[in-house]
Amino acid sequence: MKCLMLGLMPNLIQMEMEQGTMVSLEELYLWELEQLVDVPVGMKHLVSLKMMFCTEMLVDFGGLAKGNHQLFHFTCVVR
Numbered sequence: 001m002k003c004l005m006l007g008l009m010p011n012l013i014q015m016e017m018e019q020g021t022m023v024s025l026e027e028l029y030l031w032e033l034e035q036l037v038d039v040p041v042g043m044k045h046l047v048s049l050k051m052m053f054c055t056e057m058l059v060d061f062g063g064l065a066k067g068n069h070q071l072f073h074f075t076c077v078v079r
Contacts, residue, residue, distance in 0.1 A: 007031035017042035024048050032056045 002024055006012075013035045025046050030036070036057065043049075 001025060003027040003029070005029040005031075006033065010034050012036055014038065015040035017045045019045045022046060026050045028052045030054045030057065 001022060004022065004025055004027070006015075007030065009032075012033050015036065017040060019042070022045075026048055028046070028049060028051070030052075031054070034057075
């Protein structure tokens with residue numbers, strides 16, 4: 001799987017990526033995940049990730065781009 005799109009899940013509170021999962025994921029799209037307030041746990045395991053796009057989120061994940069994940073393009077639009 002190279003692209004994962006998750007959206008319109010009002011009850012999703014937390015996401016976790018374990019080592020060895022989604023090793024070929026290049027693009028991650030998150031939208032309208034109103035209860036997701038933290039950066040998904042285990043982002044460092046997405047070694048092939050090239051782009052992450054978040055839109056219509058209540059939390060600004062902008063700090064993610066300033067951390068250890070400068071190897072991929074990051075865009076976040078908050079309400």
